[in-house]
Amino acid sequence: MNAPLRLGIAGLGTVGIGVVKIVRQHAALLEARTGRKIEISAVSARSRDKDRGVPLNGYVWEDDPVAVATRDDVDIYVELIGGTDGPAKASVEAAIAAGKDVVTANKAMLAIHGQALAEAAEAKGVSLRYEAAVAGGIPVIKSLTEGLAGNEITRIVGVMNGSCNYILTRMESAGLSYAEVFAEADGLGYLEADPQLDVGGIDAAHKLAILSSIAFGTRVDFDGIELEGIERVSIDDIHHAADMGYKIKLLGVAQKTGRGLEQRMMPCLVPDTSPFGQLQGGTNMVAVEGHAVEQVVLRGPGAGEGPTASAVMGDVCDIARGLRLPVFGQPADTLTDAPRAASILPAPYYLRMALVDKPGALAKIATVLGDAGVSIDRMRQYGHSDTTAPVLIVTHTCTRSAVNEALEAMQDTGVLASDPVVLRIEAV
Amino acid sequence: MNAPLRLGIAGLGTVGIGVVKIVRQHAALLEARTGRKIEISAVSARSRDKDRGVPLNGYVWEDDPVAVATRDDVDIYVELIGGTDGPAKASVEAAIAAGKDVVTANKAMLAIHGQALAEAAEAKGVSLRYEAAVAGGIPVIKSLTEGLAGNEITRIVGVMNGSCNYILTRMESAGLSYAEVFAEADGLGYLEADPQLDVGGIDAAHKLAILSSIAFGTRVDFDGIELEGIERVSIDDIHHAADMGYKIKLLGVAQKTGRGLEQRMMPCLVPDTSPFGQLQGGTNMVAVEGHAVEQVVLRGPGAGEGPTASAVMGDVCDIARGLRLPVFGQPADTLTDAPRAASILPAPYYLRMALVDKPGALAKIATVLGDAGVSIDRMRQYGHSDTTAPVLIVTHTCTRSAVNEALEAMQDTGVLASDPVVLRIEAV
Incomplete structure (x- = not known):
């Protein structure tokens, strides 16, 4: 029989409690699927006294997440504190340095420090997994x-x-x-x-x-x-x-x-x-x-207790089964810096504008759009009771820079009653 | 550097050719993601001469899939022949016996012989994977x-x-x-x-x-x-x-x-x-x-070349990355025989019937439904030009056995012009 896999959990909010419940209530199922008993050694949260609806007295309580992350009887450190920096990052770094596998739901930390954490985890040969960080229960x-x-x-x-x-x-x-x-x-x-x-x-x-x-x-x-x-x-x-x-x-x-x-x-x-x-x-x-x-x-x-805990437990089961993978799917030191390209690919756009209600206003707008190379697919002018006329335009596919050029030229026409609203139309 | 992972592919239909294309055209990507070169050693199909639109002359040709499955220079046997038995099953069994990992798209073989194949694969310590067997490109x-x-x-x-x-x-x-x-x-x-x-x-x-x-x-x-x-x-x-x-x-x-x-x-x-x-x-x-x-x-x-090949390659990449898992998620010898329960859970049902067009026909149907404990949620009788009246009924939630009882009793009412159509309404 394989040795039990021991979790240390920091953060006992909705998700943390969801994880505790799955480990407690579905122990046989988890063991059948992973070939290992999954246990909890230690937990940590801000308030010890709060009633969280599940018994926690079988687990060691640590006030400091770093202490959970580095305990000898913890194999996987489960970070559910949240936040880009602070105790979340400090404890994850400590866990990696101590050779622990890490499972986290912390999107902010990964989005900002993901590269450094991935390099550290891969140098140490530990897993850093985060299914719960993106789209809750969806295994994306x-x-x-x-x-x-x-x-x-x-x-x-x-x-x-x-x-x-x-x-x-x-x-x-x-x-x-x-x-x-x-x-x-x-x-x-x-x-x-x-x-x-x-x-x-x-x-x-x-x-x-x-x-x-x-x-x-x-x-x-x-x-x-x-x-x-x-x-x-x-x-x-x-x-x-x-x-x-x-x-x-x-x-x-x-x-x-x-x-x-x-x-x-x-x-x-x-x-x-x-x-x-x-x-x-x-x-x-x-x-x-x-x-x-x-x-x-x-x-x-x-989001939610069950779905997010499901994602955390998927990662825990993977580690229990011995799955090892680079953090972002390929080794962190082979990831490249992509040049940033903002809205380069053309798309249709939705424009809403309020025009001053005088003859020729719409013609001026249509002219600046045409001059910028923005062609109109559909246009609607709505009835109105005040002095400005609401106008909607859906353009044919064009670049955002052409739209911007037209918007700038519109400012000089004198017919805009307020700033136009521009929204991209995405084909999905 | 890890040794290359060598595929032997049997079956060069749409999916097989899709796999060959990914291996040939995305070699660098696959290597970056798995840490191993993925190569093709040998292929097999019914007709050697057919032009399949990709060059195959770099690969050993075997007329017999079993020969592909057992070659020394094959690490993963990719079975894309199809069929419950015959060469598909024989070659997969041979591959397992020879200690090869297997990737297959063969749902019929797994649905019938899955238990035996899983036991054989697990006894031998090899992977048997089949993402492509279910729902094409969806990683279900x-x-x-x-x-x-x-x-x-x-x-x-x-x-x-x-x-x-x-x-x-x-x-x-x-x-x-x-x-x-x-x-x-x-x-x-x-x-x-x-x-x-x-x-x-x-x-x-x-x-x-x-x-x-x-x-x-x-x-x-x-x-x-x-x-x-x-x-x-x-x-x-x-x-x-x-x-x-x-x-x-x-x-x-x-x-x-x-x-x-x-x-x-x-x-x-x-x-x-x-x-x-x-x-x-x-x-x-x-x-x-x-x-x-x-x-x-x-x-x-x-279905289709790309999507199904994508699923096959997902399995190949998993094996290249060293992922090992029981065939059905837990060891085959721990899977249980579940008693069969046919349509026990209640649901609403849709009933369509043609009634002979005479007074009291609908009342008789409503009575037998009521007697069987089937309660009507919605009923529509449509206008008609012939001598039979089309009637639709959506029931409240009830058991299939209650519906069956009502259907049987309807036969004795003498008002059915033909066999009723019964369809379950599923909440999804």
Whole structure:
């Protein structure tokens, strides 16, 4: 019989408790599948006295996560503290230095320090795994790194922040403003302590940076992501987009272009009949496109106790079964620095503008678009009661720089009543 | 540097050639990801002279697949011949006996002989992998066996035969009969040489049997699947189902019940707004439900050169990376024989019947349903020009045995103009 595999868990929030429950309640199943007993040696969290609904008194309590990470009776250090730096990073570094395998759900840490941590783990010959860091219960890291390893990956598209998707779908279904639904979601505890991580797109961008690295063999480059949150998405845009057959999603896209790696996380229009268009509430979805597989779409819960603990336990079972893999799918010292290419590939765009209501206004807009090489696919002017006329335009496929050129020229026409809204339309 | 990993490939149809192309055209990528060069030593197929569009003259040609499987310069035997027995099985057995790892796309062989082959492979300490056997390019075997290993699986639902889904969606979109679309699909080469494998549901059932084994830790039990093909699905049923908000899909379901393992592959109604309801053409979809992860849905191409070769190469890369796993996720000698439980769990049902057009006919049907404990959720009688009245009933949730009892009693009412159509409505 193989020796038991002993976990040390730091962070006993929702996910940590979910992991404890699986280990306690499904011990026989885990042993049948991995050939090893999986046990918990030690735990750590900020408050020792809190009732977490599961008995923890069989485990050693450490106040310091670093102490958990380096205990002799811990084989895998499970880091569920979160945060880019601080105790999460210190304890993961300590675990690696002590020769422990590490399982983490920490997207922020990996998106910023992933390269250094991967190099350290690989130099030490330990595993550093993070299925739970991206898209909750969906086994997307495993699918991309292993299942689709025979593919040259061409594009990754994902809706990877459930809170943003909840806000956007709720705005539409309830006809409420962004501010109203934000307050509602915050009250329900759906948002991070710093909500900007969610609605600013940062959390989703952390995840995209990780997927990009695996997909394209490049060093994690969070700063290279063109980032825009959902704060400026208005209920008007959601309604107008719906009118024209689209939904607005906070969409992450990573793709190789002739000029480098394009990484974007921003609100986009997607066809309302597409799998992404139909994604409701907190569910996550990731499409992986490869030269051979064409497109695989994975869908599942993006957060929550059970789903995230499921992802953590998938990693734990892999380690128990002896699976060893470079952190980002190929050795960290072979990952390259991809040049950054922002929105180089052309796409159709959605433009919403308010024009001053006088003769020739629309003609001026159409002229500057044409001069910039932006051709109009569909245009709608809505009835209005005030002195500005709402105008929607869906362009034919064009470059973002052509759109920008047109937007600049529009400022000189004197017919814009406010700044135009521009959203990319993504084919998914 | 690690030694190259050498493949011997038997079967050079679409999938085999797809594998050759990936190995030849993406050698550097495969090496970066696995740390080993992946090469082809030998190949085998029925016809040596056929032009397959890729150069094969660098590889040893063997007329006998067994010879490929047992060559000293072959590390992994890739079986792409197909068929339950014959050369596929003989060569896989020979490869295992010779200590070779095996990668196969052969669902029929695994569904029938999976237990014996798994025992042989595990006794010999070699890998037997088959991602390509189920749902083409979708990494569902890996997701289920590894990514979701921390879950007690509660249900598997899948649309896993692209030809059937093509036929059903085409019938609806073109308004054609089953016979017309069958002929069309056959002419386009969409069907197996023995089309009964597709339209009889056998191919999809092979896949379901494999997934069940992994999900529930049971021995593959193809004969335990309640099996019904799509031949009796009429365009009328498709239209009536659409009228009531459903699509008809050839749906595989495997779930544990209090009385044993329920495995079904049959046409079912699913809500037209559900991911399964919206699945068009040859695309496959598998939903895996687990106690922790809730539901993960995987979607992708179910067949074709690239997607299936992608799945084969995923397995090859795993072996190159040193991953070893029991064939069905836990050692074959620990898999149990689950009692068979056919349609024990209750569900709503769709009933279509033609009644003789005389007073009291509908009342008699309603009475026998009520007597059997089957309660009616929705009923529609359609206008008609002949002497029989088309009647549709959607029942509340009830057992299949109650429905059967009602059907039997209906025969004695004298009001049925023909045999009723009964389709289960599955919540997915």
